[in-house]
Amino acid sequence: MDKKSKCRFKGNQDGEIYINDLLLVAKWIAASLTGELTDDEYHLLEKWRLQSEEHQQLYERMQNMERQKLTREKFASFNKLAGWDGFREKQKKDRRKSLRIRIMNYAAIVLLVGGVFYFFAGNESKKLSDREPVSVMPGKPQAQLVMADGKLIDLVEQTGVIKGENVLIHNTRKQISYEDVVHLEEERVVYNEVRVPRGGEYQVKLSDGTLVYLNSLTRLRFPVLFSGQTRVVELEGEAYFEVAKDVEKPFIVKTGTYDVQVLGTHFNISTYEEESTVETTLVEGAVAISGEGIEGKIVLKPDEQFVFDRESGKCGVKSVDVSYFVAWKDGKFRFRDVRLEDIMRAVERWYNVQVVYEDESVKNLRFGFNMSRHETIEPLLNIFELNGKVKINKEGTVLKIRQGR
Template identity: 35%
Template sequence: MSDLIPKLDISYLIVKALNGELEGTEEQKLKEWLDESEENKVLYLRVQMRKNRDQRLEVIRKLNKREAWKRIDHGTREHKYFIFKWIYRGVAVAIPMILLFSLYYNKLDRIDRELVKQEQREIHPGEMKAELILANGQCLVLDARKENSIESELEGVRILKENRGIRYECEDLEREIPFHELRVPRGGEYSITLEDGTEVYFNSETKFRYPVKFGERERKVFLEGEAYFKVKREENRPFSVEMGGNCIEVLGTEFNVRYYPEENKQITTLVSGKVKFISEGNKSLVLSPGEQAVLTHEGILSCTSVDVTLYTAWKDGNFVFRKQRLEEVLKTLARWYDVDVFYEDVSRKDVEFTGNIERFERFEEIIDLLRMTGDTDFEVKGKNIFVRCK
């Protein structure tokens, strides 16, 4: 019996693989099972190709029956002589078999529940959430659904919870000024009011490192992701944002910054005031309101006039797209709704999309809107989106 239970666990590993939840040695165990025979590989592919829970469960049930009877038949043949010779040993054989099938059907029930969980995963819009990493390594979970305040005293540093985020208040610090880091996950957004009064709004999948109190000569922060800044004006203390070795210098202004390393470009869009963009290679340009600086991974720095709403609407609860490639649209939506996108037809990446979408719209309604782009179709499986031609 102990030899059969790991065999039945293969079904559970298959379900976890479909959910993308394999951990530790589980992936290696599944690979070893696949390598045992071509039959195993074919069966695994059949499970992957089934479109709904019932069809997948039926294939897995057949797998379990096959493995169960294979092992039971082997065990029965080994003990056949002894069963006929010693009747009372039939009890010893029957009891383990009863226990075996009890475990077997419990395993099926567990697999059934996992398949239901996979098929019924709902796609929700993002929400106010983040993690705050303190200088001592302590992690505070910031969740708008929790009513308790995270107000705390940290040797002269106060962190107060507000409606859309947190606010810092600091006394004069005689010791070395500590840095904190805010991490906003996929499907999240958050905001901070720094100790100088500067307000920063963060989009999904963003990291922000900053001192709890700025020095006398400069105000410098570090960003990876996307954020909207409303910088408190101070003539004698310029504010700067560093992104992957490049820097934005400001005195007092509002601007949007987007820097996701996988996108191979940095975008700074100025709403009001004036900023200076300085690249790692010492190339620089000064932006006026309504202008945008783009630095490519090849080091090309350019400036153009844009409609700033296209790049700042996310802060106010909207997505605005104007003749934007579908690949870029889906990257933006994937971060907010925490989904993964797969292209069965790569030509769909270049389809152009124009539209205004509320940031908290149901994902199914957004997919219906995207289908109106023409001959592009979308299939939603759990939290995976498959893009193809109609």
């Protein structure tokens, strides 16, 4: 076929795209499924995907085919003794071996379905995509930055260097860094805020070097430069802190319920409004907790968790396996003997779905598992259904749960 042969796609700026470009798009999609997509390729793929509804449907169609195949492979040969993580590594190696074959398969689909879109535009193309259920994709790095003047910046769209008041903010696709800050002579504190939506996560490196991992549905407000005798930030949602040590300036996290004060340490705070408790889990170092209803200060040691019950106003400290409470930071779901309703609240936030209980009794069923949270939602739902206690019907982004057998 001539190099300049082309296939028309509805929605492009000029209505045309070269076949060589389609092969490149197929390569990017295949690479995205094996984790080998570069930042530049990611941006080009996103630009192509957002050009038209047809491109979006093609993208979802090809990803769905691959995800469904992977799900079947996993549950056909999953070895409990080897563990999920080991199995995932094997799957990645197998998928990379066949990357070239997959690229050609995807390219053929792009060309074939692209031609179908050309001849059957509008409603007909939508009917084609409706034949296969669309997977619910996992969360990904996405957030908004609120500047001191109230300006909103989409951190996915605007990468590189962002100019703020007295600060140059460096933004990758997953982290913003406040390392180039102009020291002001006057004692004026300039605040920024990062908001992470449902289905998102992001990292913030503060001006003192502290690294903060933000989970879905989380807000962090902080000064672009810490001044005075303390370093104070405000948190709603969930975050993991790796605090840079500064013995002269304690680091304080205000949760709206209580304050957590540290000098330099690693810890996790969960303060979601929809949860009945507020939890601080210490990984290393030491933290002091103070607030209304707390006598003096409560000091935590590593592997301890402070729990405040919003309903009763009671609080306490207990020993825990911290890995279950910080696994989200490392891209994992880890639960042990946890109520289904509690697990599903985390699922709703990460996958941006709605859970409907057709049978209230299933809320108290308890589950435990360990898996990557960067999978589509289908493997997770299969885990719940394996023991037959529940049945989950997925209708778009709505999960309807009832009793199993």
